Amino acid sequence: MDIQSKTIIITGASSGLGAAVSRTLVKADAGYVYGLARSKDKLNALQTELGNTFIPVVLDVSDLNLIRKWYNSTFSESHSPDILINNAGTGGFAPIDVMQADEWIGMLDTNLKGMYYMTSAAVPLMKAKTGSKHIINIGSIMGTTTRGEASAYSASKYAVNGFSESLFKELRGFDIKVTCVNPGSIETDFFVNSGIQPSTHMLHPDEVADTILYILKTPDNVLIDEIKIRPLKP
Numbered sequence: 636m637d638i639q640s641k642t643i644i645i646t647g648a649s650s651g652l653g654a655a656v657s658r659t660l661v662k663a664d665a666g667y668v669y670g671l672a673r674s675k676d677k678l679n680a681l682q683t684e685l686g687n688t689f690i691p692v693v694l695d696v697s698d699l700n701l702i703r704k705w706y707n708s709t710f711s712e713s714h715s716p717d718i719l720i721n722n723a724g725t726g727g728f729a730p731i732d733v734m735q736a737d738e739w740i741g742m743l744d745t746n747l748k749g750m751y752y753m754t755s756a757a758v759p760l761m762k763a764k765t766g767s768k769h770i771i772n773i774g775s776i777m778g779t780t781t782r783g784e785a786s787a788y789s790a791s792k793y794a795v796n797g798f799s800e801s802l803f804k805e806l807r808g809f810d811i812k813v814t815c816v817n818p819g820s821i822e823t824d825f826f827v828n829s830g831i832q833p834s835t836h837m838l839h840p841d842e843v844a845d846t847i848l849y850i851l852k853t854p855d856n857v858l859i860d861e862i863k864i865r866p867l868k869p
C-alpha cells in the first residue's frame with residue numbers, strides 16, 4: 636500500500652512503540668494519524684512535535700461505548716480508516732495467587748477486548764471502502780511461547796494471535812489485510828510499568844516501527860500475516 640494520504644488509527648500512541656509508529660507514519664506522509672490513548676498531555680506533546688496530521692484522541696480502549704461514540708462522530712462513508720494499528724497494551728507479571736483479580740482481568744480488557752472493540756467498529760467502514768486496507772495487531776513473543784508468572788499477559792497475547800489469524804481468513808476477501816506482529820523485548824515504559832527486569836540488548840521502538848512500515852508498504856497482493864521480531868541477543 637502507498638500510505639501517502641491514508642487515514643490511520645493507532646491505539647496506545649502516547650508512548651513507546653505507539654509513539655514511534657506514529658512518528659514513522661507522519662514522516663512517511665500519511666494523511667491523518669489518529670493517535671489514541673488515555674494520557675492527554677503526552678498525546679498533545681506528540682501533536683506539537685508532529686504537527687496537525689497527528690490527531691490526539693483521549694480514549695480508553697477498554698470502554699466499548701466511548702469507542703462506538705468516537706467512531707460514529709469521526710468517520711463516515713467519505714472519511715474512513717484505511718489502516719488500524721491495535722497497539723495499546725498493558726503487562727503485569729506475578730504468580731496467579733498473588734496478582735489481584737482486577738489486574739489479571741484488566742489485562743484482557745485492554746489487550747484483547749479493546750482490540751475487539753476497535754476492530755469490530757473499523758471493519759464495516761473498511762469493507763465499504765475500495766482499495767487495500769490493513770489491520771495490524773501487536774501481539775508479543777509471549778503470545779507464541781511463555782514463562783511462569785505471565786498467565787494473564789500470555790493468555791491475552793495468545794488470544795491476539797488466534798484473533799488475528801481468524802480475522803485474516805475472514806477479511807482477505809474484502810481486501811483487508813490482517814497482520815499479527817509479535818515482538819520480543821522493546822525498550823519502552825512497558826518494563827517500568829510491568830515491574831519486570833529489562834534486558835540490555837532490547838529492540839529500539841523505531842526498529843519495530845520501521846518493520847511495521849515495511850509490512851504496510853508491501854504490494855496489495857502480498858500479505859505478511861504474522862511476524863516475530865526479536866533482539867539478536869536475549
Ligand SMILES: NC(=O)c1ccc[n+]([C@@H]2O[C@H](COP(=O)([O-])OP(=O)(O)OC[C@H]3O[C@@H](n4cnc5c(N)ncnc54)[C@H](OP(=O)(O)O)[C@@H]3O)[C@@H](O)[C@H]2O)c1
Nearest residue numbers: 647649650651652672673674695696724820821823824825
Ligand atoms: N515493550 C516490550 O518489550 C513489548 C514486547 C512485545 C509486545 N509489546 C506490546 O507492544 C505494545 C505497546 O507497548 P509498549 O512497549 O510501547 O509499552 P508502553 O510504552 O507502556 O505503551 C503502552 C501504550 O498503551 C496505552 N494504553 C494502555 N492501556 C490503555 C487503554 N486502556 N486505553 C488506551 N490506551 C492504553 C498507553 O497509553 P496511556 O497510558 O496513555 O493510555 C501507551 O500509549 C503493547 O501491546 C505491548 O504488549 C511490548
